[in-house]
Amino acid sequence: MKNLAILIALFAAFSCDYVENPLGDAIIVDPSCVEPTFAPNTNTKRNVIIEDFTGFRCNNCPAAAYQIDTIKGNIGKQIIPVAVHVVDQFAAPDPSKAPKYQTDFRTPGGTDIWTAYGGVIGLPSIMINRIDTFNNPARFQINYLTPFNEQVRKLIDDVPVVNIQVKANYIASKSLVCAYAETEVLSTLADDHSIVFMLLEDSIIDWQLYSGAGGYPFYSAGDIPDYIHKHVLRKSMNNYLGETIITGGSNAVGDKAIWPSSYIVTESSWDPTHFEVVAFVYNNRTKEIMQAYKANVE
Numbered sequence: 440m441k442n443l444a445i446l447i448a449l450f451a452a453f454s455c456d457y458v459e460n461p462l463g464d465a466i467i468v469d470p471s472c473v474e475p476t477f478a479p480n481t482n483t484k485r486n487v488i489i490e491d492f493t494g495f496r497c498n499n500c501p502a503a504a505y506q507i508d509t510i511k512g513n514i515g516k517q518i519i520p521v522a523v524h525v526v527d528q529f530a531a532p533d534p535s536k537a538p539k540y541q542t543d544f545r546t547p548g549g550t551d552i553w554t555a556y557g558g559v560i561g562l563p564s565i566m567i568n569r570i571d572t573f574n575n576p577a578r579f580q581i582n583y584l585t586p587f588n589e590q591v592r593k594l595i596d597d598v599p600v601v602n603i604q605v606k607a608n609y610i611a612s613k614s615l616v617c618a619y620a621e622t623e624v625l626s627t628l629a630d631d632h633s634i635v636f637m638l639l640e641d642s643i644i645d646w647q648l649y650s651g652a653g654g655y656p657f658y659s660a661g662d663i664p665d666y667i668h669k670h671v672l673r674k675s676m677n678n679y680l681g682e683t684i685i686t687g688g689s690n691a692v693g694d695k696a697i698w699p700s701s702y703i704v705t706e707s708s709w710d711p712t713h714f715e716v717v718a719f720v721y722n723n724r725t726k727e728i729m730q731a732y733k734a735n736v737e
Contacts, residue, residue: 469617474619494524494529495544496533514595542646564580605619606734616704618676643710719731
C-alpha cells in the first residue's frame with residue numbers, strides 16, 4: 440500500500456474510508472467498520488506464530504500439523520498456528536481425482552510468503568516467528584522432520600518489545616470482516632516495523648492424503664474425506680508485507696496506536712462462524728515477528 444494514487448483510486452471505486460498512517464501511508468477500511476475500545480493490554484508474554492506450509496495432496500503434511508497441535512495443546516494460546524497451502528504439486532486441485540481434492544486452498548498472499556521466505560525445501564515445512572537463526576546455514580523454513588518444540592519454547596518466555604491486541608467482527612449483511620489492532624511500543628526499536636493482518640478459517644472439512652507416518656491418532660493412512668483443516672490462511676488482508684507502522688528510533692516507549700483492516704468476503708463456500716483474524720508486528724530488517732495476536736471473528 441505504498442502508492443497513494445492507487446489507494447485514492449481504490450477509495451473512489453469501493454467507497455471506503457481511509458485513515459492516515461502518521462508515517463504517510465493511507466490505510467483503507469470499510470466505512471461500515473466501527474473502531475472498538477480496547478482495555479489496557481496487560482499481556483507480558485511473547486506469542487509465537489507457527490506457519491505451516493502444507494497441501495492436501497502432501498501425504499506427510501498431517502504429521503507436521505499434528506506436531507503443531509501437540510505443541511499448542513501443551514503451551515496454550517501463546518501458540519498461533521497458520522496453515523498456508525502452497526505448491527501446485529501438493530495444493531492444486533486435481534480434476535483426474537474428482538470428487539477428491541477439488542478445493543483450492545491456495546492464496547496469492549500464501550504464495551508470496553512461501554516465495555519470499557525460501558520456498559525450496561519442500562513440504563511440509565514450517566516457520567517459527569519467521570526467525571532464520573534456528574538453522575545452519577541460516578534459512579527461515581524448518582523441515583518437519585526436525586523436532587521444533589525446543590525452538591518454540593525458547594521464545595515463549597521472551598519479554599515482548601511491542602504488544603498487540605485485536606478485535607474483529609463480521610457484518611453478515613455486507614459479507615464484511617472488520618479488524619482492528621492496538622499496538623503499544625514497549626522498548627526502544629532501532630528498526631522499522633510493520634503490521635500484517637491475516638484472515639483465517641478454522642475447521643474446514645475436506646480431503647487430505649496421509650502416509651500414516653507421524654503418529655496422528657485420529658486418521659488412518661490413505662485418502663481422508665473428512666480431514667479437519669485447521670487455521671487455514673484465506674486472505675492476506677493488507678498483503679503479505681503489511682504496512683509500516685513504526686519508524687526505527689522515532690517512537691517512544693509507551694506509544695500506542697490503533698490500526699484497521701477490512702475485507703469483503705465474496706467466496707460463498709467460506710464459513711464466517713469459523714473465521715479468525717491474526718495480526719502481527721514484524722521487524723522490517725530481520726523479518727522476525729516480534730508479537731502476534733489471534734482473535735475469533737464475532
